[in-house]
Amino acid sequence: MNFPVLGVTLFLLFQVRTFLNTRERKPTWDRWLTWSAYGLIGLFVLDQIGEANGKFEIRATWVAYVVIAIVIYLTYIGSRRYPPARTLLLAMVPFWLVLVTSSLVKLVLPTSVFNPYSNFFESAVGFGYVWVFSIFFFASRQRKTYRKEVEERKEKEEQERRERHLLEELVQERTQELTQQKAELSRQKEELQMALNELRAAQDQLVQREKLASLGELTAGIAHEIQNPLNFVNNFSEVSVDLLEELREERTRPAPQRDAELEEELLSDLVQNLSKIQHHGQRASGIVRSMLQHSRSSTGQREPTDLNALAEEYLRLSYHGLRAKDKSFNASFEAELDPSLPPVSVVGQDIGRVLLNLFNNAFYAVQQRQQAEREKDTLVGLAYRPFVKVTTRQTPIGVEIIVADNGTGVPDELQQKIFQPFFTTKPSGSGTGLGLSLSYEIITKGHNGTMQVDSIEGKGTTFTILLPAV
Structure with a gap:
């Protein structure tokens, strides 16, 4: 090898x-x-x-x-x-x-x-x-x-x-921390949910109290509005009784002595009186029905509603309600209503509450200014005349409702807060501070509309509501 x-x-x-x-x-x-x-x-x-x-x-x-x-x-x-x-x-x-x-x-x-x-x-x-x-x-x-x-x-x-391995340990530790945090968050969530439920219950109570308070303010106005048709009913009833007695006497006479023209005239007067009694009775019934609807919880169901009739009715009721509390208070009010305005699909109870709240605030503002002007004891003050006006009109984009007064007005720095819950310029105990906030919510959220305020301190306030065409 x-x-x-x-x-x-x-x-x-x-x-x-x-x-x-x-x-x-x-x-x-x-x-x-x-x-x-x-x-x-x-x-x-x-x-x-x-x-x-x-x-x-x-x-x-x-x-x-x-x-x-x-x-x-x-x-x-x-x-x-x-x-x-x-x-x-x-x-x-x-x-x-x-x-x-x-x-x-x-x-x-x-x-x-x-x-x-x-x-x-x-x-x-x-x-x-x-x-x-x-x-x-x-x-x-x-x-x-x-x-x-x-x-x-x-x-x-x-x-x-x-x-x-270290990362896994950190992840495990973090997972344990997150589990504990999740349990803590769940506990806090349950506590917050309980608190929220309590707040909602309290809110519902406050809303109901606000509705009852506004209804209480209308009591005197309701009495006044119902008293007028009742007076007409009583007067026409008395006159009708006298006419019936006169007709009975005429009917008891011998045929040659009876005056047919007089009988026909008496029957015609009776028909007119009964018609007027029916009209004023229905008027009183409508007032009671409206107040019952106002006091009940809203169903949220929209129905064609005559906004002109609603605005005019609540304007009078609000005025007479305040006059019942202060006999010295007098004010002029006007309803400039668009006669061509068709029935509008809204929740009538809710819109009624909005109008009532605006009217109450307007009459309260002019009352406060009237008292302040009287205390000045000047010619300008004595010449002051409280005035509240409601206007309805059809626009290309919807229905507009304007409530204006020449009352005390709202300062500029407070106008941004005017729709906030529990905000009020009234003295303690005179208001809940929920009226305008609820009204704003009804218009903007409930009806997809807008609600704006324009006010000058010492001159007056104007609220403009726009309900979009449906």
Whole structure:
């Protein structure tokens, strides 16, 4: 056996073991590589013993070639997951091809043909040795670099694993905190819901109190409005009784003495009186029905409503209600109503409450200014005449209702707060502060309209309501 071939083969066997770390990764390969090295050493010893006869040199060398080929194959399999082994293949494959080619040529060709080219093949084999050791040195450096990269990657992965573990612990802690916070928020939500329910109940009570308060203010006005038709009913009833007595007397006379024209005139007067009694009775019934609707909870159902009749009725009721409290109070009021205004689809009870609230505020404002002007005891003050006016008119975008007065007015800094709940300019105990806020909500949210205020302190206030066309 050629000693350099044996040396290189043993070198490759042990280096491939180290490169591929077969002791840990491939124990079967590791045993095969180790026993191959021992077998080659045994063959080398036998070859040296039989060198005199020349029987084993060629065969032992070819066994080394076969071992190198198997090592190349194992290295190829290992290089799939271990990149530095690919460089090792680059060192072994050319070296193995040169050795095998040189040995085949020397074996096949006659000596006379081979000898002239022996130097070339020897040079090629020498270059093969240089090549395998040079590339192997480069592969060793590459392996160190790769191992360093692997260690850095493992260290990085370990660092990431520690960080991930730490992150998981932080997430778990945060999850526990969030769970506790969620439980706390749920408890607070329940408390807030209970508080909200209590506030809504209190709000409903305040709204109902506001409605009852406005209805209470109308009591005197209702009495006055009902008294007028009742007086007419009583008067026409008395007159009708007298007419019936006169008609009865005329009917008791003998036929020649009866005056047919007088009887017809008495019957005609009776029909007119009964018609007037019916009219004023229906008027009183309508007032009572309106007040009952005002006191009930709103159904929220829209119905065609005569806004002119609604505005005129509540304007009179509001005025007489305030006059019942203050006999010295007198005011002029006017209803400028658009006769072409058709019935409007609204919630009549709610719009009635809005108008009543605006009228009450208007008459209260002119009453306060009247008292203030009288206290001044000046000609201007004595000449002041309270006045409240309601106007309805049809516009291209809807129905407009305007309530104007020449009362005390509202300062500029308070006009932005006038629609806020519980805000009032009246003395304590004189108002709940919910009237205008409820009215604003009814118009804007309940009917998708607008409600604006324009006021000059000491001059008066104008509220403008726009109900959009449906």
